[in-house]
Amino acid sequence: MKDKIYAISPVFLQELLITIFNWLAYKKRYGGSYRKFRTIFKENRTLFLAQLKATQKERFSVFLKNAKTSSAFYKNYPDVDLSELHQLPILKKEDLRKNIADIFTVPKATGIVSKTGGTTGKSLEVLFTNDNMQERFAMLDDFRNRFGYQLGKKTAWFSGKNLLTDKDIRQNRFWKTDFLYKVRYYSTFHIKDAYLQSYVQDLIKFQPEYLVGFPSSILEIAKFGLKNKIVFPANTVKAIFPTAETLTEEMYEVIESFFKTKMYNQYASSEGAPFIIECSNGNLHLELQSGVFEVLDENNNPTRSGKLVLTSFTTEGTPLIRYDIGDSITLENESKTCSCGNHNPLVKEILGRIDDYIYSPENGKINLGNISNTLKDTEGIIKFQAIQDDLNQIVVKVMKDDKEFSEKVEKQLIQNWRDRIGDQMILDIQYVEDIPTEKSGKFRMVKNNVKHLISEEK
Missing domain, CATH: 3.30.300.30 (ANL, C-terminal domain)
Known part of the structure; x- marks a missing residue:
């Protein structure tokens, strides 16, 4: 019913509905413990590696205990410390899907639902607690804030929101705007040459400070702009934050060239994977405060480059313990450090999946x-x-x-x-x-x- 009402509403009312939806969502994301988590992450930015590992070890112990107490699926798991994590079984995506009801620790009525198709084509629906969701957004915002971003800054967002009507398309209007939070949502369903002129012209007119979303869509816009020798105004966009897809060298080169700014990568997932973030030096860091990262070979032995198996501390509603997420990474040599002030271990490359x-x-x-x-x-x-x-x-x-x-x-x-x-x-x-x-x-x-x-x- 709400989709039908939206479809027949005039543009100003559609944008009002988008703003109301965001306001309600932000009340959950930025309420409760959000500010407490922001303070913690800001204070912990310069912790030394030994301190980060101690925090990780402590959080793992608490997380496993809570999972054993609250989840029927994990109740018979043995008590192990972080050094013994390899003794626990690996959780496959299909195991998660089949046993999801027993894995949940909170009812749907009180949990925050996250729906994801996942790039392997497996349907998943997980639940977060309010604290989990607020902590995840606090960590994500702490990362983006290092480059000046905060809610309310003018932002162009490219995601899977289907917000357009046939009239919008006829009028070459491929976006909808939340004027309260200064976010313009651009459709990623209409990325083709016939429409890209409208995208570029509106982005120049809108003058966003930040771009967020699917890099493959942003790439096509940047390609079009460069091909047609369109000059995007310098010193407009301060940073670009890609989501959901594996980045390629072409994406960095083309997008940064057209928009005249830097793109900063971060890895997480709708299921609640712990974070990997890119620093101002262009290096990727594991965020040990958010979980445990295991890189394993085909025989499940530790390696420098292989599949990623995750234990995420922000998934208390749907605990992920040794979760095979289906992606792969390559760790940097342990002897290499970064001068940015972040002492978390370095990642050489997020291999992910080859996007198609x-x-x-x-x-x-x-x-x-x-x-x-x-x-x-x-x-x-x-x-x-x-x-x-x-x-x-x-x-x-x-x-x-x-x-x-x-x-x-x-x-x-x-x-x-x-x-x-x-x-x-x-x-x-x-x-x-x-x-x-x-x-x-x-x-x-x-x-x-x-x-x-x-x-x-x-």
């Missing part, structure tokens, strides 16, 4: 973040894979749980895809018993086999 996309002749590139979000507000979808062998058709293979999947869910799934690819493409949803992994053992959520045709389409 689907191409819609109507809407342009649909990035991995938007594709994974097609699972939002659905249930009973175990895994899916999107395959594009033709410019005008997409095949979506779906593994479903018949106990939870329904016609209503199917309708929502189709609508989610239509919101992204438009109405012109053929959408072929195929229900299958299994979606095999690649020869490497990795699962690809997206297989785009028409990249060679896309330059011709444009």
Whole structure:
């Protein structure tokens, strides 16, 4: 009902509704213990490594004890200290999905729900406590504040929010604005050459101090600007904070060149992964205050470059203990230090997954973040894979749980895809018993086999 009301409302009322929604969300995020956490993180910025490790050890002990006490799934876990963490089992994404009800420590009525499709195509819904959510935003804001950001600064946001109407598109208006908090939300569903002129012109007119969101969408805008020799005003954007996707060298080079500013990376997840942040020197740091990072090889032995297994202290509502998140990183040599003042261990590279996309002749590139979000507000979808062998058709293979999947869910799934690819493409949803992994053992959520045709389409 609320979506229908929004769709038929005039723009000023839509933007008022967005502002009200944000105001309610911010009351939860920035209330309670938020300021206490901000003070702690600010004071701890220059802790030495030994102090950070001591804090990590203490927090792990408290976190494990709470999980054993409050979660049916963890109640029989042995008591171990941080040095014995390897004795505990590794939690796979599918284990998390199947046992989620037993893992929860709080009811949905009192927890804060976080829905994520995840870039492996696995549907997840986790719960945070109020304190957990406030601590996570305090840590994220502490990172961004190092580059001058705070709530209320003029910000251009590129995320998976579907806020546009057909009238907006006809009028080349690909954004909606929260005037109270000075945030303009740009659609990431309409990134194609025919529309990019409007994006660039409005960004120049809006003059945001910060850009936040999917880097693949920001990249296309920057490419367009450079290709067409559009000069973005210098000293406008102070910093860019990418989210949800793995960064490439091209992204850094092109985006920073067009917007004439620096991009600062951070790694976390909707499930509640601990943080990895980039400092002013361009180095990535593990944030030991937020959790435990294990880098393991295929035999689950410690290594310098391998899969990332996480224990996150800010997931008390849905405890993540030795969680195989499906990403990989490379640690820097232990002898290397950073002069920025942050003494946390260094990360050489966040490998993540190789980002892919689907191409819609109507809407342009649909990035991995938007594709994974097609699972939002659905249930009973175990895994899916999107395959594009033709410019005008997409095949979506779906593994479903018949106990939870329904016609209503199917309708929502189709609508989610239509919101992204438009109405012109053929959408072929195929229900299958299994979606095999690649020869490497990795699962690809997206297989785009028409990249060679896309330059011709444009």
